[in-house]
Amino acid sequence: MSSLLERLPFLTNISSPYTLLFSVAGVLLCHGVVSVYRAKSGLGFLPGRTLLISPATVIGNFVLPRIRGISTGRNFLFVNKYSEFERFGASAYRLEVTSSRARFPKPTELYAVLAFFGRNIVVSEGDEWKKYRKISAPAFSEKNNKLVWDETVSIVEGLFADVWGDKKEIVVDHVVDITLPLALFVIGAAGFGQHMSWKDTEVCPEGHKLSFKQALHHVATDVFIKLAVPGWAMGLTDRTRQTRLAFDELETYISEMIRERTADGAVEKNDLFSNLLASNASDSEKNAMTEQELAGNVFIFLIAGHETTAHTLAFAFAYLALYPEEQEKVYQQIKTVLPNGGSPSYEDRTKLDRCIAAYYETLRLVPPVTNVPKFSAEDTTLTITNAQGEKVVIPVPKGTQIALDTAGLHYNPLYWEDPHAYKPDRFLSDYNRDAFLPFSAGSRSCIGRRFFEVEGISALTLILSKYKISIKEEPQKERVLNARAGITVTPIRVPLVFTRRD
Numbered sequence: 001m002s003s004l005l006e007r008l009p010f011l012t013n014i015s016s017p018y019t020l021l022f023s024v025a026g027v028l029l030c031h032g033v034v035s036v037y038r039a040k041s042g043l044g045f046l047p048g049r050t051l052l053i054s055p056a057t058v059i060g061n062f063v064l065p066r067i068r069g070i071s072t073g074r075n076f077l078f079v080n081k082y083s084e085f086e087r088f089g090a091s092a093y094r095l096e097v098t099s100s101r102a103r104f105p106k107p108t109e110l111y112a113v114l115a116f117f118g119r120n121i122v123v124s125e126g127d128e129w130k131k132y133r134k135i136s137a138p139a140f141s142e143k144n145n146k147l148v149w150d151e152t153v154s155i156v157e158g159l160f161a162d163v164w165g166d167k168k169e170i171v172v173d174h175v176v177d178i179t180l181p182l183a184l185f186v187i188g189a190a191g192f193g194q195h196m197s198w199k200d201t202e203v204c205p206e207g208h209k210l211s212f213k214q215a216l217h218h219v220a221t222d223v224f225i226k227l228a229v230p231g232w233a234m235g236l237t238d239r240t241r242q243t244r245l246a247f248d249e250l251e252t253y254i255s256e257m258i259r260e261r262t263a264d265g266a267v268e269k270n271d272l273f274s275n276l277l278a279s280n281a282s283d284s285e286k287n288a289m290t291e292q293e294l295a296g297n298v299f300i301f302l303i304a305g306h307e308t309t310a311h312t313l314a315f316a317f318a319y320l321a322l323y324p325e326e327q328e329k330v331y332q333q334i335k336t337v338l339p340n341g342g343s344p345s346y347e348d349r350t351k352l353d354r355c356i357a358a359y360y361e362t363l364r365l366v367p368p369v370t371n372v373p374k375f376s377a378e379d380t381t382l383t384i385t386n387a388q389g390e391k392v393v394i395p396v397p398k399g400t401q402i403a404l405d406t407a408g409l410h411y412n413p414l415y416w417e418d419p420h421a422y423k424p425d426r427f428l429s430d431y432n433r434d435a436f437l438p439f440s441a442g443s444r445s446c447i448g449r450r451f452f453e454v455e456g457i458s459a460l461t462l463i464l465s466k467y468k469i470s471i472k473e474e475p476q477k478e479r480v481l482n483a484r485a486g487i488t489v490t491p492i493r494v495p496l497v498f499t500r501r502d
């Protein structure tokens, strides 16, 4: 049998381990250079950075600092916004990528870890995804939207009554301490049909080690531990053991709910989970989801909707505090809708367009999801716009990874006048919908968009109707907008003051 050295003649004069090492490194280097050349030529030598590690990977976005030629540094897509496109003089237009799901599917292997409880809408593609989307879509019904509104109002009123009391001024050191539980309670009530309170009054039912609220809270906040730590290591520290317990407990709660709500005589509810079960029951047996798939899907609504919502509320409050004149415009509209105070009703929502404009402008400036990954399923082309505003067609070989860079698009001056300025009014008249991508677009766009919008409008209306928001005096006010990379773009510290209006 011929040896490796005989088969690789250029390695035959090896005289020391160092020579072997250098030779192997040389071969790898040549291989790397050829691969990069092939990749660049495949894309028609599209201008842009050549990096060893993409900023659209976990290691590139979360771990490595900026190293020339290797990595861009953490949270790069958000930090750099449009500047990379400006530097290289080209920007892709997203329309083609989001409108053709078959040509540009999702690289599902990136999401595989999110199938803890079962296969679901986020981790799937093709026919499997179609089945999940078809059964899930009716869950986000008009009745559910109304439930989201009513539950949000009741949860915010609970915050006023149980936490803020009759204080004239409430100082919050980091506003996510309010928005994370708020978003969790809303998904608990309108997602799972489980009411939770700001007070720690929940009792742990028999047979459980955690209350539903505790399990949901730990799962939502510690999902990154479950993603990062291998199963065998979950028993090593108190924190990881707590996370493991919370996931086990939530899984048990979900199974119990499936049994309760599919039993004969179960009360009709409009939360996402009940709606999902009803939608599943009406599908033919062949196409219906299994119990595991139901658990997987309802769990993924929690993960996809919790942090995105909580961080958007936090940044929206921060911007309104930084721009009191914009806050005043929203408040004046709220006053015309609720002239006698009181709670806003679901029917009021369409009259509150300044609230939604404030959220959209926040989502434009701080899109929680900075990279929507896709790949090319075939040899194809894409049309890009160069710095001169001309359309240029570039080749895209099969297998090319594509990142829809939402911050890059949202700060592009071709589509947004004065893109760095906070101007919610731009969303009150016609705007370029194709250049606004916080919820992605096309058939795989966010299924929970309305859920978020309804929650956001009702929470903001109620809070602003009673309180003025300002920044806690700090030397550098703009710091409140600083963000780091997390599962979604994460505010670092937003210290706010809520001052009662009466």
Ligand code: HEM
Binding pocket: 106, 121, 122, 133, 300, 301, 302, 304, 305, 306, 308, 309, 312, 368, 369, 371, 372, 373, 437, 438, 439, 440, 443, 444, 445, 446, 447, 448, 449, 451, 452
């Ligand atoms: C500010 C709030 C939100 C933002 C910015 C947001 C953003 C997004 C984005 C960008 C995607 C596409 C991700 C991708 O293709 O990789 C997505 C998908 C999704 N979102 Fe949201 N989301 C928000 C709120 C919610 C809420 C409240 C829920 C559920 C209650 C939810 C459930 C989902 C689900 C299930 C998907 C997967 C849809 C599919 O693949 O067919 N989202 N979201």
